Amino acid sequence: MGRLVAIVGRPNVGKSTLFNRLTQTRAAIVNDTSGTTRDRQYGKMDWNGMEMSIVDTGGWVVNSEDIFEGEINKQVHLAIDEADVILFMVDIKNGVTDLDDRVAAILRRSNKPTIVVANKDDNNESIYALAEFYSLGLGDPFSISAMTGTGTGDLLDEVVKRMPAKDLDEPTDDLPRFAIVGRPNAGKSSLINSLMDEQRNIVTDIAGTTRDSIHTRYNKFGFDFYLVDTAGIRKKNKVNEDIEYYSVLRSIRSIEYSDVCILLIDATRGIESQDVNIFSIIEKNRKGLVVLVNKWDLVENKSQEAIKHMEATIRERFAPFTDFPIIFGSALTKQRIHKVLETAVAVNENRKRTISTSQLNNVMHEVIEACPPPATKGKYVKIKYITMLKGAKVPTFIFFCNLPQWIRDPYKRYLENQIRERWDLTGTPVNLFFREK
Numbered sequence: 001m002g003r004l005v006a007i008v009g010r011p012n013v014g015k016s017t018l019f020n021r022l023t024q025t026r027a028a029i030v031n032d033t034s035g036t037t038r039d040r041q042y043g044k045m046d047w048n049g050m051e052m053s054i055v056d057t058g059g060w061v062v063n064s065e066d067i068f069e070g071e072i073n074k075q076v077h078l079a080i081d082e083a084d085v086i087l088f089m090v091d092i093k094n095g096v097t098d099l100d101d102r103v104a105a106i107l108r109r110s111n112k113p114t115i116v117v118a119n120k121d122d123n124n125e126s127i128y129a130l131a132e133f134y135s136l137g138l139g140d141p142f143s144i145s146a147m148t149g150t151g152t153g154d155l156l157d158e159v160v161k162r163m164p165a166k167d168l169d170e171p172t173d174d175l176p177r178f179a180i181v182g183r184p185n186a187g188k189s190s191l192i193n194s195l196m197d198e199q200r201n202i203v204t205d206i207a208g209t210t211r212d213s214i215h216t217r218y219n220k221f222g223f224d225f226y227l228v229d230t231a232g233i234r235k236k237n238k239v240n241e242d243i244e245y246y247s248v249l250r251s252i253r254s255i256e257y258s259d260v261c262i263l264l265i266d267a268t269r270g271i272e273s274q275d276v277n278i279f280s281i282i283e284k285n286r287k288g289l290v291v292l293v294n295k296w297d298l299v300e301n302k303s304q305e306a307i308k309h310m311e312a313t314i315r316e317r318f319a320p321f322t323d324f325p326i327i328f329g330s331a332l333t334k335q336r337i338h339k340v341l342e343t344a345v346a347v348n349e350n351r352k353r354t355i356s357t358s359q360l361n362n363v364m365h366e367v368i369e370a371c372p373p374p375a376t377k378g379k380y381v382k383i384k385y386i387t388m389l390k391g392a393k394v395p396t397f398i399f400f401c402n403l404p405q406w407i408r409d410p411y412k413r414y415l416e417n418q419i420r421e422r423w424d425l426t427g428t429p430v431n432l433f434f435r436e437k
Helices: 015-023 069-082 098-110 126-136 152-162 188-198 244-256 273-284 304-318 337-351 357-370 409-422
Strands: 004-008 041-047 050-056 085-091 114-119 177-182 205-207 213-220 223-230 260-266 288-294 326-328 383-388 396-401 431-436
Touching (some): 004 015, 004 069, 015 041, 015 050, 015 114, 041 152, 041 273, 050 244, 069 098, 085 126, 098 126, 177 188, 177 337, 188 288, 188 337, 223 337, 260 273, 260 337, 273 304, 304 326, 409 431
Parallel strands (some): 004 050, 004 085, 085 114, 177 223, 177 260, 260 288, 396 431
Antiparallel strands (some): 041 050, 205 213, 213 223
C-alpha cells in the first residue's frame, strides 16, 4: 500500500529531472532557472514489483528574495513528516554547500531513511568528488546522472531496501474503503464529523503509525464500510490549513488506501486547479470517484440551470473521464450525505462488475461492425475476440486483434464510451488493452 518517496534538496540540483526519469514522464517543469518547481509533482512508479509514489518537492531557499521561500521550507518539512524514504539531492559539480549542510542537519534529526543522491555525474570523472558528501553524515552517497539515467537502477534498489516494512494494522476484511478528499476548507472535516457524530458509539479506530491512514468502521443505516482518514486531517495544530501543498500530499495516502474517493468541491468557490490536481491523483491510482459539491446550502442560485452549468464545468475540467456521479449537498446541514454514501457503495459495486465473455462479444461485435477501426496506411484492423480480465482492480477489457499497434486513442475512447453506455460503470475507471491474437 501507499509507499511514498520524496525528493528534497536546494534549487537546481536536478530534482525535477530525476522525478521525470523515475516516473517516465515530463510532468515537472524542467529548465535551468533555479526555483522553477513551485508546486509538488506527484507520480507513480514500479521497481522490482514494489509500487511507489514519488513526490518532487520545491527547491529549498534560505534568506533569498524569493517570496516562495517559506512555502518551500514547509514543503520539505512536510516531506520529512510524510515520506517513507527521502532522496536528498546534491550537485556533484558544486560539492557541499552551506545550504546542503543545513538541509542535512534537519534530515539527520528526522531519523527518516535518507539517501544522499549526488547528481550531474555525467562523465564518471566526478566520482572522485563523491567522498566529500560523506561529511553530510547521512551514509554512503549514490552517484547518478538524472539526465542520462546512469546509476538510477542501483539507487532504486537501495530505496526498496530502505523502505520500512509496513506493519500497518490494516483491516483484512473485504469491506469497501472510502476516502474523503478535497482542498483545504472544502468541508472534509465537517463531512467526517457529520458522519462520526451520528455513530459516535460504533467507532473502531484501526490506526497505523501517526502518519498512516486510519480506518474507521462505519456501520449504521444499513451501511458497512471503512472511512479512510489520514492522521493529517486530524493533526490541525501542525498544519496551517491554507497551505495547498499539504492538502495534496496528505491526500495521497488517503487516496492510495481507498477503493472509492469522495471528492469535495466548494460550491461557493467553484472548481479550482487544486481540485483538478487531487482528481489527477485519484485517476493515476485508478480509484472510484464520487464528486460532492459541498456547501450547496450557501449558494443563492439553486436553479436547474445553475446545477447543469456547474455539472458541465466539472466534467469539462476532469475530461476525458466524465462518467462519474455529482451530488449537490451540505456536510454542515447533513443535506444528502446519505445519498453520497449510497452512491459511493454503488460505485464500488461498479468497480467489481463482471460481464460474461459471450455477452461482451455479442454486444461489442455489433458496435465494432457499425463503426470499425479506421484503416491506417492501408492496414485494416480486425478485432476478433473480447474478454474481461478476472480479478483486476477496475473493469479491464482485453481486445484481441491482428494489429493492436494501429488502434488509436480516439477509437479506444469510442469503445470505452460504448461499453459505458451498455453496462453501468459509473464512477469507476476502465482499462482497455489491445493484444495480438
